[in-house]
Amino acid sequence: MSKSDNRCVFCRIANLQDPYTRILFQDEEFVAFRDIRPAADHHYLIVTKQHIKNPKQLKAEDLEMFERLIATGEKVLENAGGKYEEARFGFHWPPFTSVNHLHLHVISPVLSMNFLxxxxxxxxxxxxxxANWMSNRLKTMKNESADRTKDQSNL
Incomplete structure (x- = not known):
């Protein structure tokens, strides 16, 4: 995982180098903005400032960062007047990614989405x-890593 990639559109947005993207939220780790092809009234992308290629690249040690990413999505949705109970949080899975940079989709209300x-x-x-599926994947990785460490210390 690299710090930034100048060829990546989301890295340019995260580094505030795209004058056409209106940033809704930013902190030291993440940037949030509207999806250019919204699937619902509220459709936001939360991207990492660090260039991470896709969700498949995340490892057990990324769990805390991942949880902060989800919390940021919840905050952005709440600030925009969307409802968490009506939302879908998730990621496109490789090879079905349109931009090779980790980004969380926050979509609400799900019932307003069209067929496509x-x-x-x-x-x-x-x-x-x-996001729940991804969270479970990372927690399982973390537990398996802890189990391996425990087994090795018992040798």
Whole structure:
């Protein structure tokens, strides 16, 4: 994982080098903005400032950063007047990524999505995984890593 990639559109946005993107939120780790092809009234992208290629690249040690990413998405949605109970949080899964930079989709209300959007952002399909699915994956990795460490210390 590299710090930044000048060829990456999301790195340029995260570094405030794109004059056409209106930033809704930023801190030292993340930047949030509207999706250019919104699937619902509220459709935001939360991107990492660090260039991480996609969610498949995340490891057990990234769990805390991942949790902050989700919390940022929740905050952006709340600040925009969206409702968490009506939202879908998730990631396109490689090779079905349009931009090779980790970005969380925050979409609300799900019921307002048209047929094509429901297909593109279909929960836990081959091409789109929910934040809950990803969280469980990272927690499982972390537990397996802890188990291996424990087993090695018992040798």
């Amino acid at each position: 959007s429901r297909l593109i952002f279909r929960e836990n399909s081959y091409w789109f995984v929910t």
